[in-house]
Amino acid sequence: MADQGFSSLTNFALGVLVARSVSPQAFGAFALVFTIYTLLLGFCRALATEPLLVRFTAAPDRWPSGVSSAAGMAALIGVFAGSGCLIVGSIFGGFIGYGLIGLGLTLPGLLVQDSWRYAFFAEGRADKAFVNDVVWAIVLAVAFPLLAILDQLSLLSLMLAWGIAASVGAVFGVFQSHVIPNPGRTRLWWRQQRDLTRRYIGEFAAINGAGRLADFGVGAVAGLSSLGSVRGATILLGPLNVLLMGARMVSLPEAVRILNSSPHKLRRLSALVSFVLAIGSITWGAIIALLPSRFGVALLGSTWPGARRLIVPIALGSAAQGILMGAGVGLRALLAVKRALRARVILSLLILPATIGGAAVGQAYGAAWGGAAAAMVGAILWWGHLNRAIEEYGASQAGLTPAVAMEVQPD
Secondary structure, three states: OHHHHHHHHHHHHHHHHHHHHOOHHHHHHHHHHHHHHHHHHHHHHHHHHHHHHHHHOOOHHHHHHHHHHHHHHHHHHHHHHHHHHHHHHHHHOHHHHHHHHHHHHHHHHHHHHHHHHHHHHHHOOHHHHHHHHHHHHHHHHHHHHHHHHOOOOOHHHHHHHHHHHHHHHHHHHHHHHOOOOOHHHHHHHHHHHHHHHHHHHHHHHHHHHHHHHHHHHHHHHHOHHHHHHHHHHHHHOHHHHHHHHHHHHHHHHHHHHHHHHOHHHHHHHHHHHHHHHHHHHHHHHHHHHOOOHHHHHHHHHHHHHHHHOOHHHHHHHHHHHHHHHHHHHHHHHOOOHHHHHHHHHHHHHHHHHHHHHHHHHHHHHHHHHHHHHHHHHHHHHHHHHHHHHHHHHHHHOOOOOHHHHHHOOOO
């Protein structure tokens, strides 16, 4: 949790400084660029680090080779996707162009740094992940004030400082792990993990891709200022990301271990994760909703009035996502990727029309409530799939050891 706190802190600091330094329209452009980053990060995780967590957590003898391949995959994705961002940014120009250029120049470091975090959790060394994110935060603590002193606070300079600081963490991770990323093993990694990665990519595209497309839709339908308000509210609820991502990174390896030792406890662990995340989301949302305006203005500047109206629906949506995530941890541990993919596809078919339709009716406020309603339906759907997957697992392992039963899972 402390590691995820520092990881989210760097994103929070970037968002706050951009909000305070640029106009609401420019902040909306930043929201679009950050959406592109989260899309690429999720794609990289589906290809590289999610399979690493699932298949190498309980295989310490194969951990170095797996990490080298996964980090190499992340580096390769960063180079190719970063080049694309540079080309598109140069063509677009303006606020969006500057943001894309800053992202493109530093994307390899951003993705490799994230891969080290997953690698250390797979190894059972959360302390190493924590130290790596602390290094990123320390570099930012120097870079951001320096830009302010030099009066160089802009979307491009802030994006570059953020990405360069992550790149320092990426280099530091090599010394921590004693493993060098090997892009040359990318083809072998794909062959070995494609049974998982193909479905993880489909799952990611179905829900996270749909969510990010919804962001683009809100910007197109309601304007960049409305999208900036949504992003501003999301930044204020940043500690929820600490809870959501921290719980996921801790509970997924634990769920894999539980499945191999005591499978009947998996539902209990998933329920605990869902409960903690939902309560945490609602509690933090209430705190932010009661925040005096002077504090909100100090954080977000001119973006605060629009963001404040969206706190309640976005917090409720986060609570629903937390419930969904608890079920997702169980499905990941069971290797029930087909079930997870089906649930994701159905949820994506709800998110896009609910969010964009809400934006058309009520702009940012309607979009936030539409997204929250879709997430609530999704939470019910995911738990139904988890319960059925556990029943199928119990039937499939009759007469088999848990480890063997995992290999014959129908999903």
